Amino acid sequence: MTQTAPAPLSSKPIPVRRRGSALARQEARAFYGFASPWILGFVLFGGGPVVAALLLSFAHWNLLTPPSWAGLANYQRMFADPLFYRSIVNTVYFAAGSVALGVITSFLLALLLNQKVRGVGFFRTVFYLPSVVSGVATALLWVNILNPDSGLINSILRVVGIKGPGWLVDPQWAIPGLILMSIWGAGNTIVIYLAGLQGVSPTLYEAARLDGAGAWHRFWNVTIPMMSPVIFFNVVTSLIASLQAYTLVLIMTGGGRPGTAGGPDNSTLMLGLYIYREAFEYFDMGYAAALSWAMFLLIGAATAVQFAFARRWVYYDA
Amino acid sequence: MTASTIPTRGRPATRRSAQASQATAERTRRLLVYALLIFGTVVFLLPFLWMLSTSLKTAQEVLAYPPQVLPKTPQLNNYPDAWTALPFTQFLLNSVLVTGLSVIGNLISCVLPAYAFARLQARLRGPMFALMVATMAIPAEVTLVPTFIMFSKLGMVNTYWPLFLPAWFGYAYFIFLLRQFFLTIPQELTDAARIDGAGHLRILWSVFLPLSRPAIAAIAIFSFVGNWNNFLTPLIYLRTQNNFTLALGLSLFQGQYATQYNQMMAVGIVSLLPILIVFFLAQRTFIEGVRLSGLGGR
Numbered sequence: 001m002t003q004t005a006p007a008p009l010s011s012k013p014i015p016v017r018r019r020g021s022a023l024a025r026q027e028a029r030a031f032y033g034f035a036s037p038w039i040l041g042f043v044l045f046g047g048g049p050v051v052a053a054l055l056l057s058f059a060h061w062n063l064l065t066p067p068s069w070a071g072l073a074n075y076q077r078m079f080a081d082p083l084f085y086r087s088i089v090n091t092v093y094f095a096a097g098s099v100a101l102g103v104i105t106s107f108l109l110a111l112l113l114n115q116k117v118r119g120v121g122f123f124r125t126v127f128y129l130p131s132v133v134s135g136v137a138t139a140l141l142w143v144n145i146l147n148p149d150s151g152l153i154n155s156i157l158r159v160v161g162i163k164g165p166g167w168l169v170d171p172q173w174a175i176p177g178l179i180l181m182s183i184w185g186a187g188n189t190i191v192i193y194l195a196g197l198q199g200v201s202p203t204l205y206e207a208a209r210l211d212g213a214g215a216w217h218r219f220w221n222v223t224i225p226m227m228s229p230v231i232f233f234n235v236v237t238s239l240i241a242s243l244q245a246y247t248l249v250l251i252m253t254g255g256g257r258p259g260t261a262g263g264p265d266n267s268t269l270m271l272g273l274y275i276y277r278e279a280f281e282y283f284d285m286g287y288a289a290a291l292s293w294a295m296f297l298l299i300g301a302a303t304a305v306q307f308a309f310a311r312r313w314v315y316y317d318a
Numbered sequence: 319m320t321a322s323t324i325p326t327r328g329r330p331a332t333r334r335s336a337q338a339s340q341a342t343a344e345r346t347r348r349l350l351v352y353a354l355l356i357f358g359t360v361v362f363l364l365p366f367l368w369m370l371s372t373s374l375k376t377a378q379e380v381l382a383y384p385p386q387v388l389p390k391t392p393q394l395n396n397y398p399d400a401w402t403a404l405p406f407t408q409f410l411l412n413s414v415l416v417t418g419l420s421v422i423g424n425l426i427s428c429v430l431p432a433y434a435f436a437r438l439q440a441r442l443r444g445p446m447f448a449l450m451v452a453t454m455a456i457p458a459e460v461t462l463v464p465t466f467i468m469f470s471k472l473g474m475v476n477t478y479w480p481l482f483l484p485a486w487f488g489y490a491y492f493i494f495l496l497r498q499f500f501l502t503i504p505q506e507l508t509d510a511a512r513i514d515g516a517g518h519l520r521i522l523w524s525v526f527l528p529l530s531r532p533a534i535a536a537i538a539i540f541s542f543v544g545n546w547n548n549f550l551t552p553l554i555y556l557r558t559q560n561n562f563t564l565a566l567g568l569s570l571f572q573g574q575y576a577t578q579y580n581q582m583m584a585v586g587i588v589s590l591l592p593i594l595i596v597f598f599l600a601q602r603t604f605i606e607g608v609r610l611s612g613l614g615g616r
Contacts, residue, residue, distance in 0.1 A: 034434035037427035041487025195532035299455035
């Protein structure tokens, strides 16, 4: 790229890209070269399994005997299955609650951890701790915290004269309990926000201050737009993660016995957990694969909607 | 951490009261920040303290009902006992090797595609990006069995290859994250470098990476934590006990007789330390103004 033609008067980027030009072809080659690690990885570790799962959803398979062709039977069963609809409602409820609360809470925590005070490195490390302690230890701890009688939360509520709910043993309160816990382990989201906050140029704040903008205006008109690519990332990825959630739900409301996963009256039965239950407790791999496809489509639709709306509010500096 | 650690501002006495009231406001703000940080510390430190307490209990105290908050006498010898009960030093070295190779692989194989998705034009860029985001929607369990069959056909079972090789082939979550950061870097910077005759690798190395240090640090942390704590992959692929990683070795406490929770927690705490050190070092890049160079006038 040694072309140093005089700069054109238009405001277009200087190496003008035209499809089919030598320059564009060269850039396309660079694109495939740079993207090749992911492309290879997709072929090796991503594409094949997806095809396998698709085929499996048209089969009956219990892992012991060879798979047999089932046609659309798994899908017919799915659409007639009240538990399937139940699990979708639960999944959406949990995902909406944990994403909305989690994205906002961790943003506020990131702002707090971005303050220039002494020892902030120590505090950041502590706030990140719940995300690295093993999932099982965390789940056991929260089962204790949410215990209706002796749990920490209800004990505190009792002190201020409120009778706390039954949390995980009460069908009404089981999912709110899980949402509460999911927010507490939002260390990764906080780290991503923290990284993003470093990219907001102080000169922008300075300029806003000179224009007489107050703290709230600076936050709303500088921080939020500049952080929008990062907020967008966190919303998209935490929605995907919460729509898939099952490990936590399994440990917290599973009781450790096969067939009991899903909490009181299936009130915490989520799609991910339902897939796990069908695959590894009832060994119905075909039905589990069909459910996996339902989950994939649900996540795909939710993500596509977000990308469509992103044009309206995500601001890239370029 | 008490309120006394708050640095008082060594500002000389000022004549103007406006300046003085500003200093008071600043001090109030700092006090509030510390109050919130300390409150958060109490909340977020809980699981760690619980692990710590369990690691110092006797086997009887662990199983006591109702549960005891603190051990009567801290059993410090749980730590050396647990560490020597199994070849944990060997496990630690194995973990360092696997995690190190994975983190390096993740960084290289995610930075390159992220640059491609953020800056390079190609006809298939849009569809490929959509495909990449779609792969994030696939539950990990779906890819587990086919991947295992592939590695066993390659004769790589009971080696470290299946543990770190996938890290060298991009990871959608990291690529997407880096792309979001790369997209905020002004196009003019790329164009200026192109005019100066810089190739794409050069631009990536000397413009994008320095400007994205916090994002790179975040990815390094996630990759380190994810690989260090990874339990499922070593469980599936490693057979010989001497090859085990720390996370897998920990599960051996869930033994044939009874789970030794106290010893398990002791080793668990030791295995957390490297993560905390790496996090503490990496978070230092989260300092405002990394972007200053090159963006000063914006």
